[in-house]
Structure formats: structure tokens, C-alpha cells
Amino acid sequence: MSSAAKQNPGAVALRCTGLHRSLGQGEGRVHVLKGVTFEARRGEVCAIVGPSGCGKSTLLYLLGLLDQPDDGQIEINGALMSNSDDLARTRARGEHIGFVFQFHFLMLEFTALENVMMPMRKLGRLAPEAMQARAHALLDSVGLGSKTHRLGTQLSGGEQQRVAVARALANQPAILLADEPTGNLDGKNSGLVFDLLTHLAKEQGQAVVLVTHNPEIAQRCDFTRPMRDGVFV
Amino acid sequence: MSPNLRIAYRFLTAKKRAMFMSLACTILGVGLFIVTQATTSGFEKFFTKTILGINGAIRIEDRIQDTMTSMAAAGSADFYIVNREGVKYIEGVEEPQRLAEAVREFPNVRAVSAVVRGNVQITTSFKTEDAQVFGIKLEDHVRVSDLEEQITAGDLETFRSATGGALVGRVLADRLQLAVGDSFSVAARGQSRALKVSAIFETGYREVDKANVYVLLPEARSLLRRPTGATFLQVSLHDPTRAPRDAARMKQILRHDAKPWQEREKTWLDVFRALRISTMITVSVFTLIASLAMFNTLAMIVLEKTKDIAILRSMGYERKDITQVFLWQAGIVLGIGAALGALFGYVVTWMVEQVPLSITGIFKTDHFIVVRDVNHYLAAIATAVVMVMVASLIPARRAARLEPGDIVRGTAQ
Numbered sequence A: 001m002s003s004a005a006k007q008n009p010g011a012v013a014l015r016c017t018g019l020h021r022s023l024g025q026g027e028g029r030v031h032v033l034k035g036v037t038f039e040a041r042r043g044e045v046c047a048i049v050g051p052s053g054c055g056k057s058t059l060l061y062l063l064g065l066l067d068q069p070d071d072g073q074i075e076i077n078g079a080l081m082s083n084s085d086d087l088a089r090t091r092a093r094g095e096h097i098g099f100v101f102q103f104h105f106l107m108l109e110f111t112a113l114e115n116v117m118m119p120m121r122k123l124g125r126l127a128p129e130a131m132q133a134r135a136h137a138l139l140d141s142v143g144l145g146s147k148t149h150r151l152g153t154q155l156s157g158g159e160q161q162r163v164a165v166a167r168a169l170a171n172q173p174a175i176l177l178a179d180e181p182t183g184n185l186d187g188k189n190s191g192l193v194f195d196l197l198t199h200l201a202k203e204q205g206q207a208v209v210l211v212t213h214n215p216e217i218a219q220r221c222d223f224t225r226p227m228r229d230g231v232f233v
Numbered sequence B: 001m002s003p004n005l006r007i008a009y010r011f012l013t014a015k016k017r018a019m020f021m022s023l024a025c026t027i028l029g030v031g032l033f034i035v036t037q038a039t040t041s042g043f044e045k046f047f048t049k050t051i052l053g054i055n056g057a058i059r060i061e062d063r064i065q066d067t068m069t070s071m072a073a074a075g076s077a078d079f080y081i082v083n084r085e086g087v088k089y090i091e092g093v094e095e096p097q098r099l100a101e102a103v104r105e106f107p108n109v110r111a112v113s114a115v116v117r118g119n120v121q122i123t124t125s126f127k128t129e130d131a132q133v134f135g136i137k138l139e140d141h142v143r144v145s146d147l148e149e150q151i152t153a154g155d156l157e158t159f160r161s162a163t164g165g166a167l168v169g170r171v172l173a174d175r176l177q178l179a180v181g182d183s184f185s186v187a188a189r190g191q192s193r194a195l196k197v198s199a200i201f202e203t204g205y206r207e208v209d210k211a212n213v214y215v216l217l218p219e220a221r222s223l224l225r226r227p228t229g230a231t232f233l234q235v236s237l238h239d240p241t242r243a244p245r246d247a248a249r250m251k252q253i254l255r256h257d258a259k260p261w262q263e264r265e266k267t268w269l270d271v272f273r274a275l276r277i278s279t280m281i282t283v284s285v286f287t288l289i290a291s292l293a294m295f296n297t298l299a300m301i302v303l304e305k306t307k308d309i310a311i312l313r314s315m316g317y318e319r320k321d322i323t324q325v326f327l328w329q330a331g332i333v334l335g336i337g338a339a340l341g342a343l344f345g346y347v348v349t350w351m352v353e354q355v356p357l358s359i360t361g362i363f364k365t366d367h368f369i370v371v372r373d374v375n376h377y378l379a380a381i382a383t384a385v386v387m388v389m390v391a392s393l394i395p396a397r398r399a400a401r402l403e404p405g406d407i408v409r410g411t412a413q
């Protein structure tokens, strides 16, 4: 359990200021993010909403340290990360950030259980048996307790999505970034996943940021940030 | 198992075809490398052994003439002066005992034998043949040649003890229809006498087997009317590869012409060298093709895994972890491939050795000759290590450098 996260509910876990990002080469270069400022606090669930193509995923990659901004700053737990080297950003990803991709990326040659254990193995904080137990518990909580030994290829899109959520939670990150985590799920399962995320935020003081097109989900978040054309409105 | 090794293993076993492809390349590469090495050097080594077994590593003959004494030497009936490339030589060795002692001082020298040689005619009731008679001291000569192993009929004991005995080459014996125990007459310098075949030898080198007749030194001296001196000294070395250097020093110090076997057998050795170069080219071309195939497969494996690389990187796996995963993959392929390749090479080498092949002329064999040298195996594996590591390290490092966000967006390249 990340004790720091639990200690300071309401503290800023993630802050970005004046983020700019352009994508593409030459003529086709597009100014996608045009000065985004945003913060996420522990214990809060925040929804980013907006039309397709407005730059939600682009922003989330930057916040998840998977990409580097052209301009602006990103702080993770108070440490300035936007200008750090690859190793520091990689370590921060492993320790502090859980990321759910929009297109549920699982490693298909591995079982659901192995996928969830993958980040834990790298971090090496737990003993192997404890990792296994935790992975089982996480898969249980997303309703996949009976399919832990299925390979990625043997799971449906929604099931893969849920494994991806469980995997993002594996190292108990202070910050959880989820790009449409309920996009492929039916009402029951999207409720399940959403409840899990809010529960974690309240119980363990995690900062949860999710992108969603689902107004119902957005409404149930602590607050909603609408985005349009690369800026929050 | 370390997480990276575990991932590498799973990646590899999930891509069975690519794995077998790269394994096959490694096995074939290592195996054929070994086989070609074993088969090319086999005949050359055997030829070298054969000629060293006949004529030793160095032959010392013909004293280099000091210009001031040329007149005196010219007076002797037994010696005459030859002029080669501006240096004058007096044929033969005048004082073999003293010269042999001086030769033995060289650290690399194993043994020395003084030989008296002369042209003779050999007559049996069947016919007459030209031959060369070699007068030897048996104890000395077996230490500078493989004479003992070359005997195919009769034995050296009879030759050593009986007077008037001779060792006759296989081809000559066949031509004259001579068998062990038969008598023949030998003529030289207008006189002739009877000798008896003590044993028949076969070196496999036709020129030798059809002309050489060995007799004991006193016999040769009286037959050839040469009471002192020797025609040449035959020298064997501990390390025959150093013969050219030793010969050069002997020539300088002993003031006698000294020829190393490499110079003596240059013609054939050049043929073998040409052969070796041509197989080397074949092997290099093959190695290149195998490693290109290898490179292709490994690069493909990496490319197919860019999405997984992005996932791993997003979970906190570092660049060096990614590189390690693919190096482990290469390592697994390499480990299995090198082991199986070495085994494959060994088996094929053995099979090649069973191929019946009858060769006489410059050596004698009835099967394909191979050499098993652990260095061939080490060289093959070292080549494979370099090839596989280069083939996997380059794409792996490239993949590790990609920004995960770029991969996920699909703009990475």
C-alpha cells in the first residue's frame, strides 16, 4: 500500500501547466494541445470529456509520462518530471502511475494473471507469492476471478479492458490515468469498473483521472473537465 | 527466473516459426562452419604429416662456399661447384658428425640423421629400373621420419641386423616383382652387388615409393664409393611450423643450404592453400547469408513486438530491460543453436569421414580425411555469437529507444 497516498488526501498528486503538444511532420503538423493547465488531487475522481479528436488521449499520454510536451510543465507528487531523463520518467511510471490505454493493450502471449503481475515483477516490492495473491484479488475485483489463466488472446474485448484496469492498479499507483476504461463494457461491468476506481480513490487516496464519452459515468465523478480543441473550456 | 528472461522465453515460444527459422540458421551456420573446417584442413594436415614423415622438416645440404676457398674445393673429385642466384655452393656435407652436433644445438631440433644418396640401377630377373639409394643410420633415421610406420611387409629388425638388406618402396617392388626375402642386384659407378629385400615400405607419395631404396650407411658408402661425408642431413623439429625461421638461422650460422619443408613442397602447399581460400570464401558467403536471414528474423520479432514494448515501458520497464529481453531471446537461440550446431557439425564430420575415397600419389588414404579440432568448434560458436548478437542488438536497441507514446499513437519509426 502506497502510504504517502493515504496520508495526504486532497494533496495535489499531479499538476500540469501550460502544456503544448504538436503532432505530425511538416505540412501535416497539428497543434493538438494549446496550453493545458490541470491538476488532480488524491482521493478525487476527475473526468475529462470532450468530442473525439480534441486531444484527450494526447493529454493523458503526457500526464502518464509516455510522451514529452513541446512546452509546459508536469509535476508528479511535487517533482518536476517534464524535463527529466528517460530513466527517471520510466521509474515514475512504474512506481506512481497506473495507465489504462484506450485500446486495452494486453500482452497477448501471457495469461491475465501474468499481465497483472508484470508491473509488480518489475517493481519487485512484493514476494512472488504476495504478487500472485494480489493479482488474483485484483482480477476478482474486476469480475474475472475465474479467468485468471486465460491467455490474452482468449479474452473478449471487455474482458481485456478489465484486465488492463487490474494491471494499472497492480503497483498501487498514487495516480491512475484511464483512457475510456469503460468504453467496451456493458452497463453492469462499466459500473463494476467505475465503482472499483472510485472506491480506490476514497479508500486509498489515489488520484483518478479518466477520459469518458459516457455522460452517466462523467456525472458520477467528483468533477468534470470539458475539453475542446486542445484546451479546457 | 528474472522477469526479462521470462518475457523473452514467452515471446520466443509464442513465435514458433520465427524461432525455428533463427534456430535453423544458427544450427546450419555453426554445423557447416565446423564441417568445412574439418574437411579442408584434413587433407592438408595429412599431406604435411606424410611429407614430414618422409623427408623431415628441414634438409641441410650443400655447403655455402666462401669465395676465397673456391679453388681448393674445386680440386676435390667428389664435390663440384654450383652457382645459384649469385651464391656458390659445394655439394654435400663434408663433416656430417660435426654439422649434426651443431644442428642439435638449436632448441627446436628434435633429431638429425645424416644420409648418403646416390643414383643406382636395380635389376631382377624380371627387369631393370632406375632408383635412388639412401644410406641411413637406422636409429637416427627413424627419429626424423615415420619409416617404422611406413613398413607394410617384412620388418625393420631384419634390416637392422642383417648385412646386405634393403628397404624397397612399394611401387618399385611391384614393378620389379620383388617380395620380402627376394634378392636383386644393384649397380652404381660401374660395380654391382646383390642385396636382399628386408622389408617393403609405402609412404603414399608415389615419387618416393617408386624410387627410394634404403640401405645401411656402410653399405651405401661402399656401393657409392663415398667413404666420408654425407649428401644431406635430415632434421626433424618439435614445432615443424617454425621450420622456415629455423632453416634461415641454420643457413646463416652453419654456412650450409637449409631448406624447410614449406619451401620444398611449395607447389602442393600452394594447391592446398588455394583450396582453403576457396572454401573460406564459400563459408564466408554462407555465414553472411545465414546471418542476413538471422538478422531478418530477429528484426521481425522485434518489430512485431513494438506494441508490447510500449506496454512494458508504460509499466516501468526501462530501456535496458527491453534490450535485455531481446538479448535473452538471442541468447536462448544462440545457446540451443550453438549446442545443436556443434553436434550437427560433429555428426556430419563423422559421416564425411566414412565416405570411401581412394587416393594415392601425394599421400595414401582409402577414406575422406577430416580433422577434429576444438578450435574449429570455438571459432564457429564465436562467429555465431557475434552474428546473433549484432543481429539482435541493433533492432533491440532501436526498439528500446522509442518513446512509448509514439508507439501507441502509431507514429513510431
Ligand SMILES: Nc1ncnc2c1ncn2[C@@H]1O[C@H](COP(=O)(O)OP(=O)(O)OP(=O)(O)O)[C@@H](O)[C@H]1O
Binding pocket: A023, A024, A025, A028, A029, A030, A032, A051, A052, A053, A054, A055, A056, A057, A058, A059, A102, B409, B411
Ligand atoms: N500522428 C499524428 N499526426 C498528426 N495528427 C495527429 C496524430 N495523432 C493524432 N493526431 C491528431 O491529434 C488530435 C488529438 O488526438 P487524440 O487521440 O488526443 O484525440 P482524442 O481526444 O483522444 O479523441 P478520441 O475521443 O477519438 O479518442 C486529433 O485531431 C488527431 O487527428
Ligand SMILES: [Mg+2]
Binding pocket: A056, A057, A058, A102, A179
Ligand atoms: Mg482518445
